[in-house]
Amino acid sequence: SFSPMSDTALVVGGGVAGCSAAYHLARAGMRVTLLEEGQIGRGSPNQTITLSGKSIFAHNRELEYAARGSGSAVLQKSPVVKMIVTLFPAQAADFIAHHGWDGAQTFLRLAAQGRELQKELARTVFGLEEVGRRLHVLGSLYVAEEQDAAALRKEYALLRDLGCECELWGQEKVEAYHGVAAEFTAGIFFPHDAVIDSTAYAAALLKEAMKTGLVSVVRGQKVQSAVSTPALGVVRTASGRVYTADYIVLCTGGLFLDKYTAPLLRPCWSYLVGLPHRGPDRKNGMPHPNSPNYFTFGFSHDWCTTDGVLRVSGQDHFSALKPARQVERCKNLRDWCLRKYPYLQQQQEGPSEKGVESYYGVYSETPDILPLVGKPTPNSRLVYCLGCNAWGQASLTYCATLLPAILGVVEWTPEQKKSFALVDISRFTSQEQFTAAKL
Secondary structure (H helix, E strand, C coil): CCCCCCCEEEEECCCHHHHHHHHHHHHCCCEEEEEECCECCCECCCCEEEECCEEEEECCCCCCCCCCCECCCCCCCCCCCEEECCCCCCCHHHHHHHHHHHHHHHHHHHHHHHHHHHHHHHHHHHHHHHHHHHEECCCEEEEEEHHHHHHHHHHHHHHHHHCCCCEEECHHHHHHHHECCCCEEEEEEECCCEEECHHHHHHHHHHHHHCCCCEEEEECCCEEEEEECCCCEEEEECCCCEEEECEEEECCCCCEECCCCCCCCEEEEEEEEEEECCCCCCCECCCCCCCCEEEECCCCEEEEEECCEEEEEECCCCECCCCCCHHHHHHHHHHHHHHHCHHHHHHCCCCCCCCCEEEEEEEEECCCCCCEEECCCCCCCEEEEECCCCCHHHHHHHHHCCHHHHCCCCCCCHHHHHHHHHHECHHHHCHHHHHHHHC
16 A cells, blocks of 8 residues: 655656656655656657757658657567666776766666666566566677777676676677677677566556556646746646646656756667568577677667567667658668678568668767756756666666655665766756856
8 A cells, every 4th residue: 555645746758767757656655647748658659859848850750761759669560679788878998987986886786776676577567477578588798899809808807897797708609699690709798688578568567556546647748848936846738738746757868858958968869670580590690589689899789689570779879950861871770780690681571671660769868878867956846867878778767766765755775875976967957067068
């Protein structure tokens, strides 16, 4: 049973971060309303980036590869999956240079806790029968070609010194997972990472939160502005509706920019291609029908096979405030797959792109490649839990557990305080830092 409190929270965004926020706040006793423009876990097919109440980019629905929402959205025919990983969102040495040794260890710890929490919650909300279809715990493999093999081995040594649980794989073992043609000769394996059906997970987690009797959902409302007043947080939607709550919790990735996040969040295009995968040939190929997550050294590409579909993402970091050039960039991804895995050419449904799905959407990057969490100023009624940088599943799952403490509903633990210091949005929004970020 959950005893309701007088404080209320309005969560904006129905992805994994938003549904996680609603779940933890409700379990702490807060009354929660969740606003989602489109489908829970998938977003809207007509989403735009919003800045200070104005749309600053709209998708062109006539393009050959039509955008289907945010970077959390997925291919229509392919499995709905997102990777749950504990890699740094940069090379370890760069992360340490920016955040220090202690900061690097803190990030690895919070990401590992978020990863395990998401797997535990998935088993709870899906049940034993469904979880086998929705969650695949097969690990992640970070791979390098010969010219990068020495640098990857240095990466492994740093990760081990930091306390990260991982294994160094040589050429023979890597080729057993890829084949010779892919030309990967070394790898770092993270055994506890996973792939999850993120749309189904977000919906199931929200359903679980609603069992408390403290959560309601409003769909079809596009948020145009969110402001803090001394007494309340106020949200206005495109349809003219006004919602108020004690706190507004923004879980919108890169799709909503205000005076605090506009200088900090960089909306980028995310490109995704899905190709039929009917199993490897005798000498080359990935496990079938499901594989670990794969990442190239330097993170130019990430991919996996799930339920017989190869999904590859890459060509990232292009500003989402410019045209997407999705035909060219999705073709680049498809060509890269066929070059690395020649056996796929015989598995396609024709010489062109028949049977190949392509998608593009928006994700966000932050200046120091970490989430933005908490209040921008001490008395603000706005609270943030956002940021993706490709590794958002594990870290944002953990960050959502901090929200009850941020809002004063529960007491902080010493470990939570240490983790929060790393991701606290106020690291940027003190007056001096905020001015520098805007410049």
